[in-house]
Amino acid sequence: xKAYPSFLLALSLGLAVSLVILARSDxxxxxxxxxxxxxxxxxxxxxxxxxxPVCENVPLDVCGTQACEQWRxxxxxxxxxxxxxxxxxxxxxxxxxxxxxATPPPRGINxxxxxxxxxxxxxxxxxxIQAFRSxxxxxxxxxxxxxxxxxxxxxxxxxxxxxxxx
Amino acid sequence: xxxxDQESTPTTRQTAGLRWGRIFxxxxxxxxxxxxxxxxxxxxxxxxxxxxKIPDFALTTFDGQNIRSADLRGKVLVINFWAxxxxxxxxxxxxxxxxxxxxxGRGDVVFLGVNxxxxxxxxxxxxxxxxxxxxxxxxxxxxxxxxxxIRGVPETYIVDQQGILQFVQIGPFRSLTQIKAVIDPLxxx
Numbered sequence: 350x351k352a353y354p355s356f357l358l359a360l361s362l363g364l365a366v367s368l369v370i371l372a373r374s375d376x377x378x379x380x381x382x383x384x385x386x387x388x389x390x391x392x393x394x395x396x397x398x399x400x401x402p403v404c405e406n407v408p409l410d411v412c413g414t415q416a417c418e419q420w421r422x423x424x425x426x427x428x429x430x431x432x433x434x435x436x437x438x439x440x441x442x443x444x445x446x447x448x449x450x451a452t453p454p455p456r457g458i459n460x461x462x463x464x465x466x467x468x469x470x471x472x473x474x475x476x477x478i479q480a481f482r483s484x485x486x487x488x489x490x491x492x493x494x495x496x497x498x499x500x501x502x503x504x505x506x507x508x509x510x511x512x513x514x515x
Numbered sequence: 516x517x518x519x520d521q522e523s524t525p526t527t528r529q530t531a532g533l534r535w536g537r538i539f540x541x542x543x544x545x546x547x548x549x550x551x552x553x554x555x556x557x558x559x560x561x562x563x564x565x566x567x568k569i570p571d572f573a574l575t576t577f578d579g580q581n582i583r584s585a586d587l588r589g590k591v592l593v594i595n596f597w598a599x600x601x602x603x604x605x606x607x608x609x610x611x612x613x614x615x616x617x618x619x620g621r622g623d624v625v626f627l628g629v630n631x632x633x634x635x636x637x638x639x640x641x642x643x644x645x646x647x648x649x650x651x652x653x654x655x656x657x658x659x660x661x662x663x664x665i666r667g668v669p670e671t672y673i674v675d676q677q678g679i680l681q682f683v684q685i686g687p688f689r690s691l692t693q694i695k696a697v698i699d700p701l702x703x704x
Contacts, residue, residue, distance in 0.1 A: 414600065423634050444653065445632055446657045475536060476540070479533055479536065
């Protein structure tokens, strides 16, 4: 009879320890991100806005080099760790510089890329409007052009002769 | 007279406006051309040439050590640009490590590995695979490779004690002997 409570105590302790171990392992498992849960589409949604400096002008989502494959793995890993797109893009900028971005960040001389095209378009529109206006305007009766009656008679005579020749 | 003034004023304004528009357009065009020219000149500059002083740079190694190139004056500096995805880099990795081990005891030759456009786990695995012991670090922001205007990897720059570039190896070194043949003449007897 004495052995029974001690057996129960040992069993309870064993169960408690097992539960703690299981809980901790579950916790550890929950903390370890699994990149396999991230789909290619999720990775490519971010990768298409990035460019690897090695393969210039090829977006990361369609680049086939080993370097790009490694980069996509990094995106997958970061997504699995719960990073958002902005954080991942910033990570790549910090690691490899601004040139990995599809569009330059709006600062410094990069502002030219954003300002010049709209200014050029507006200037072009303005020039066109001015040109159309000037074309539509009737020509002023210019006083500088001599009227036929104002021409000297010998000039008129010469013009008539020339016309007759033709 | 009043009638003439009223008629001429809009025309004068339009003419002045057009004139200013043209001036502005020309200034804009010239400005853009200057920017393009500067960009083109920069891209045409090519890499750092032999006989030129190398650009100063700072490298934080994978171990967290901060190395400034300016602090290494008085020593021969071997700067190797590499990447884990670069197959030719693997051809020279063992020779570079052997050269480092050969010169390490002297203290007047420093090897630096600059890891170009790479991912850290793969870079670390590469260093482990080839048992590389000289300082290596990532080229954060590709600042060092841009300063040297490298064309690819591997590239190795060998710099004398005064910070003047003495030799550039484009592509991998073929042997330890080739590396030693470049470094030895730079060392004081």
